Amino acid sequence: MDFSVARRNMVACQLRPNEVSDPRLLAAMGELQRERFTPKNRQAISYIDEDVEIAPGRYLMEPVTAGRLFEAAAVGPEDNVLVVGPGTGYLAAVAGRLAGSVFALEQDGELRQRMSQLITDMALDNVVIVGGPHRDGWAKESPYDVILVDGSVPEAPPVLLDQLAEGGRLTAVIGAPGEVGRLTLCGKRNGVVSSRALYDAMVKPAAGFERAAGFVF
Numbered sequence: 001m002d003f004s005v006a007r008r009n010m011v012a013c014q015l016r017p018n019e020v021s022d023p024r025l026l027a028a029m030g031e032l033q034r035e036r037f038t039p040k041n042r043q044a045i046s047y048i049d050e051d052v053e054i055a056p057g058r059y060l061m062e063p064v065t066a067g068r069l070f071e072a073a074a075v076g077p078e079d080n081v082l083v084v085g086p087g088t089g090y091l092a093a094v095a096g097r098l099a100g101s102v103f104a105l106e107q108d109g110e111l112r113q114r115m116s117q118l119i120t121d122m123a124l125d126n127v128v129i130v131g132g133p134h135r136d137g138w139a140k141e142s143p144y145d146v147i148l149v150d151g152s153v154p155e156a157p158p159v160l161l162d163q164l165a166e167g168g169r170l171t172a173v174i175g176a177p178g179e180v181g182r183l184t185l186c187g188k189r190n191g192v193v194s195s196r197a198l199y200d201a202m203v204k205p206a207a208g209f210e211r212a213a214g215f216v217f
Contacts, residue, residue, distance in 0.1 A: 020067035028097035089115030134208030151206025
């Protein structure tokens with residue numbers, strides 16, 4: 001399979017028609033070898049517009065939603081970015097092409113090792129991989145200009161919102177597992193966080209944000 005053709009088709013037929021227009025973002029997604037972030041037996045489907053399983057219960061986010069997350073966040077070249085739950089690191093790698101500094105928080109040790117190798121191979125020296133629970137964020141390097149959550153969450157995580165800088169943006173798909181959610185942009189102004197739902201989106205849940213089951217009589 002010619003993956004370079006698949007990348008060009010992804011940009012031309014998936015991203016551009018769905019309001020992903022930032023030239024820097026299109027260049028990053030058009031150049032990064034998305035197939036390298038998937039297992040070898042799934043590389044042929046790396047560019048379909050569906051989530052692709054990369055490990056049990058973990059997925060590579062579909063291209064259109066990934067593109068829209070970045071487009072909404074408007075990542076600038078000087079921004080300090082936190083990517084939460086990037087798995088093998090595709091969103092972290094895209095962020096590394098766009099931002100000044102990127103912290104990729106992954107709680108799964110095996111995925112973290114795979115991501116580390118890929119990020120090293122791609123010479124993305126501004127991407128730092130850190131380990132810890134996704135729901136706790138990474139306060140050590142906060143505040144962040146941008147926080148991106150790789151997967152859907154039941155609500156905008158308050159701990160992550162607390163780690164936003166003044167003027168910072170958090171983008172995530174908010175919705176219940178298995179249901180259509182809303183790609184949502186949260187912004188902090190004068191210490192107050194507001195949110196705006198932008199698009200319908202259905203992606204697999206982000207690991208580490210599962211709601212605890214309530215007690216039922």
